[in-house]
Amino acid sequence: MLILFAALFAVSYTLHSYLSAIELSFSLFYVYLFHAIAATIVYVSVELVAENLPTQAGNAYLVLMCFKLGLFLLIFREPVFENDALTMPERIALVIPLFVFLLTEAIAVGKLLNSK
Structure with missing residues (x-):
């Protein structure tokens, strides 16, 4: 799964930065690095919990998704959330990595939980 998240990071970041026409x-x-690392940590943690306490x-x-969101808010508070003048492309640029990694992570965790 680490390889999947690393490949997803490389491909999606490269494509996004290539297609982005404005300076953010x-x-x-x-942002992409945070989501890639956080998705990997969440998946590995859920896998460990599923081995020891499958019902939990x-x-x-x-719980890990809430921590991930809170950590993102703490780390990117100043450059992103204290800037009231974010343009629509900048807002979209924040949401794209979130959904790319959230969708991949949810599918991977769903397959993991269905196999246990």
């Missing part, structure tokens, strides 16, 4: 007020690389793996996933 934040680092798109760090779904709850662990939900």
